[in-house]
Amino acid sequence: MSGGDGDIVQFDNVGLRYGAGREVLSDVSFTLYPGSFYFLTGASGAGKTSLLRLLYLAQRPSRGAIRMFGTDVITLARRRLPAFRRRIGVVFQDFRLVPHLSAYDNVALPLRVSGMRESELERPVTDMLEWVGLADRADARPATLSGGEQQRVAIARAVIARPDMLVADEPTGNVDPEMALKLLRLFEALNRLGTTVVVATHDVHLLKKVPESLIMRLDKGRLSDPTGALRYPPRRPLARLEESEA
Amino acid sequence: MNWPFRRERATRLLPQARFAGPMPWVIAIMIALTTIAAAGGLALANLADAARAELSGGITVQIVEADSAERDRQAEIAVSLLSNAGGIEAVRRVPDEELAALVEPWLGEGGAAGEAVPVPALLDVRLAGPVTPQRLDALRAMLGHPAPAARIDAQAGWLAPVFSAIASLQWLALGLVLLLAATSAGAVWLAARSALGTNRETIEVVHLLGGTDQQIARVFQRSIGMDALLGGVAGLALGITAVLLIARRFAALGSGMVAGGGLAWQDWLLIGAIPLAGVLIAMLTARITVLAALRRML
Numbered sequence: 001m002s003g004g005d006g007d008i009v010q011f012d013n014v015g016l017r018y019g020a021g022r023e024v025l026s027d028v029s030f031t032l033y034p035g036s037f038y039f040l041t042g043a044s045g046a047g048k049t050s051l052l053r054l055l056y057l058a059q060r061p062s063r064g065a066i067r068m069f070g071t072d073v074i075t076l077a078r079r080r081l082p083a084f085r086r087r088i089g090v091v092f093q094d095f096r097l098v099p100h101l102s103a104y105d106n107v108a109l110p111l112r113v114s115g116m117r118e119s120e121l122e123r124p125v126t127d128m129l130e131w132v133g134l135a136d137r138a139d140a141r142p143a144t145l146s147g148g149e150q151q152r153v154a155i156a157r158a159v160i161a162r163p164d165m166l167v168a169d170e171p172t173g174n175v176d177p178e179m180a181l182k183l184l185r186l187f188e189a190l191n192r193l194g195t196t197v198v199v200a201t202h203d204v205h206l207l208k209k210v211p212e213s214l215i216m217r218l219d220k221g222r223l224s225d226p227t228g229a230l231r232y233p234p235r236r237p238l239a240r241l242e243e244s245e246a
Numbered sequence: 247m248n249w250p251f252r253r254e255r256a257t258r259l260l261p262q263a264r265f266a267g268p269m270p271w272v273i274a275i276m277i278a279l280t281t282i283a284a285a286g287g288l289a290l291a292n293l294a295d296a297a298r299a300e301l302s303g304g305i306t307v308q309i310v311e312a313d314s315a316e317r318d319r320q321a322e323i324a325v326s327l328l329s330n331a332g333g334i335e336a337v338r339r340v341p342d343e344e345l346a347a348l349v350e351p352w353l354g355e356g357g358a359a360g361e362a363v364p365v366p367a368l369l370d371v372r373l374a375g376p377v378t379p380q381r382l383d384a385l386r387a388m389l390g391h392p393a394p395a396a397r398i399d400a401q402a403g404w405l406a407p408v409f410s411a412i413a414s415l416q417w418l419a420l421g422l423v424l425l426l427a428a429t430s431a432g433a434v435w436l437a438a439r440s441a442l443g444t445n446r447e448t449i450e451v452v453h454l455l456g457g458t459d460q461q462i463a464r465v466f467q468r469s470i471g472m473d474a475l476l477g478g479v480a481g482l483a484l485g486i487t488a489v490l491l492i493a494r495r496f497a498a499l500g501s502g503m504v505a506g507g508g509l510a511w512q513d514w515l516l517i518g519a520i521p522l523a524g525v526l527i528a529m530l531t532a533r534i535t536v537l538a539a540l541r542r543m544l
Contacts, residue, residue, distance in 0.1 A: 058454055060544065078544070079458075086456030096451050113457045157455075 007067075008032045008165055008196045009055065014064030016050055023062070024050045025221045030230035032165070032198065037191045039207050040200040042218035048200040049093065049169055051218065055198060056090045056167045057081055069164065086114055089163035089195075091171045095154040097142040103129065103153045104138040110161040128156045131186065133179075147174040155183055165196045172206060184209055269437050269470065273477030274484065276430040277524050280423055281485025281517055282492075287419025288513040289493075294412045297405060302376045303335070304401035305385070307369035311395035314364070320393035321367040327388060333374050333381070340368040366397075377402065430524060431531045434470060438535040441466060453543065463536040467529040474528035478521025486517070 009032040016025040025047045032038065042048050053059040054066065057073065066073050068084060076084070089110075097106045107128055111121040129135050132152035134145075142150055151174045158166060166187065172180035180203075188210060191197045198216075201207070207215060217224040225231065307324055311317035321339060328337045345365055353363055373381065377400040389396040402409075442449065449462055493508070509517075 056454060058450075058544065078541075081544070082453075082456045082458045085454055090454055096447065098448050098451060109452070110455045113452065113455050113461065 008034055008036075008069065010065075010067040011054075012065040012067075014054065014061045014066060016047075016054065016059065017062045023221055025054075025061070025218075028064070028221075028223045030216065030223060030225065032196050034164070034196055035191065035194050036196050037188070037210050037213040038196075038198045038216050039210070039213050040198055040216045040218065041202060041204075041207070043202070046218040047221040048218055050221075052090075052167050052169050052198070052200055055165070056088050057085050086110070086161065087164040089158035089161065089166040091151075091155050091158045091166075091168035093169040093173070093200075095142070095150045097150055097153055097157075099142055102139045102141060103134055103145065103149075106142070106153055107156045107160055109157060114161060124160060128160050129153075132156045132183075148176065148179060151175055152179070152183070155186070159186065159190055162190070162193070163195060165198070166190060168197070168199045170201055171199060172201065172203065180206070181209065267473070269433075269473040270477035270480065272433045272437075273430060273474050273524060273528065274481035276426050276433070277478045277481025277521055278484040278488065280426045280430075280520050280524070281482055282488050283419045283422040283426065284517055284520060285485070285489040285509060285513070287416050287423070288509055288516065290412050290416050290419065292508060292510065292513070294409055294416075298402065298409070301400075301402040301405060303373045305371045305373060305377055305382070306399050306401055306404075307371055307385075307389070308397040308399075309367040309369075309393060309395045310397055311366070312364045317364070317367050317395065320395050321369065324369055324389055324393045324396055327392060328369070328371055328385075331385075331388065334371060335374050336370075336372040338370045340370055427523070427527055431527050434474070434528045434531040435535050437473075438466060438470060438532045439539065441469075442536060442539050449540070450543070453540075459537055459540040462540060463533050466536045467532045470532040471525055471529040474525040475521070478524045481524075482518070482521045485520075489517075 009030075011028050011030050014025060014028040015023050017023045028051065040048050040051065050059070054061055057068075060074060069087060071084070073081075073084065098109065101109070104125055108121050108125045111124065126135065126138070129138050132155060134149060134152055134156070137145060137149060140149075142153070145153065151171065155168070155171055158168065168187070171187075172183055175183065184206065187197050187199065199206075207213065214230065216230060223230065307328070309317050309321045309324065311320060325337055325339055328334055345368060349365055353365075382398055382400060386396075386398050389398070452462055489509075
C-alpha cells in the first residue's frame, strides 16, 4: 500500500509486540489526513498508548508498514528521525516534564531544540503560558505544580512549535471540566490551522464536544473500522482545508 | 546555524551538582597527582640535561703512581702538555687538600697525606666541545710516553648509571601521567554512564521532542567539561602547592646536582596546560560515551 497524496500518517497491517510476548497491536491499518481530528478510544490495555508510541516515533513496529509525511519511517535512518519528531507534538499521559526545569523552560524546550534564538522564544512561550493560565507560574518547577497545572505545561510544550500532528494521551485526565473544554478548544484551534490531532481518551463526553472528529476504537489491539472510514479521506476536514486554501 | 543548546540554558537540562557531586573532586585529585608526576618528570629531565651539559666536555686524568715524587713529576708534565694542546679550555690539578677532603670519609682524617695509602693525583680537564672516543685516544697517545701512569676517563662516563636511573624515573613519571589520564577518562566514562542512567527520562523526552544525539551529547560534554574545569583548577592549585613545597625541601639540601633540577618557564606552561588537557579528555570521553549510549536508543 503506497502513501496517498497529502496524508500525514498511513499504517498498513501494523503489528507490535514487546519481546516475545503476544501482539499488543495486530493488523492495524488507517490513514490520517491533514486537518483531521481523531479520538482514539478503547478500554484500558486495548493498546492506545502503544499505538500513540508508534505515532510519535518512540517505537518501531514488529511488522507492517508505516509512512509519515510521505516517508517510510520503518526504514528511515535513525539520524533522520529528529526532523520528523519535530513535526509531532506529544502530550504524554504522565506529562514527562523535565523535573529541574521551570514551567517556562519546559515549554521552551521544543523551540530550543529546533534552534530558535532566546530573544525570539520569550514571546511565544509567555503567550502560551498565559493561554493555559500559568503565566504567574512560569518560574515554578514541576514538583511544585498541581497535576492539572503539570498537564497544562505538558500541553503547552506539545503545541508551542505548531506541529503538523498533535498526539495526546489522555490530555484532560487531570483537569477540571472547564479546563478540559478550554484545552479541547486549543486543540481545535490548532486543528483549524491544519494540525492533525489525535487524542486518546476514555472520556465519552469529550467525543461529543468535537462533532467533526473521527473515532478510532481499539479493542484488544485491533482497530475497529467496519466501514473502512479510517482508510479514506474524511470529507469535512479536507473540504475545510480546500476552503481555506481558496 | 543557530545552536541554542550550546548556551548555559542547555547545560541546565541536566541537574548541576558541581562541587556537591563527586566528579570535580575526582578530577581535582587526578589533576593534582598528574601535576606532581609531570613536575617531577620535567625536573628530572632538567637535572639530567644540566648534568650532561656540565660534564659533556669534562675529563679526569689520574696519575696512578705510588711514588709521590714521580707522581708529582708526571702530573706536572701532564698539566704542561695539556695546557699547550689544542681544543682544551682549562686544566686544573685538584689540590691535595681537596683530595684529602674527598677521601676522608673512607680513609679518615689525614689518610691521604701519608704514603701508606697512595692517592692518585687528579687533573680536572675541560675540553672545547664534547668528549669523543677519538679525542680520548688522542690524549692518551699524547700523555702515554711522558706520563705513563696517566689514566684518562670522560666524567660523563662515571655518571652513566645515574643518567640511566634518571631516565627510568622520567619514563616512570610519563607512565604515571598517562595512567592518570586513562584513569581520569575512566572516571568520566563511569560518571557519564551514571548521568545517562539518572537522566534517562529527560533524554528520552528531549529525543521525542526532536533533539538530536549531537545536541544531547553537547549538553553532557558541557556539563562534564565544567566539572572538569572546576576540578582541574582546584587540582592544579593543589599540585603546584605540593611541587613548591617539595622544591623548597630539595633546595634546602644545597646539593649542586639537585640545583640543576628546577623548572623553567616552559615547564610551568606545560604544567599549566594539564587542567586544559584534563578538560579536553573529559569532554571527549563524555561525548564518545554519550553518543555510543544514545545510538542504542531509537
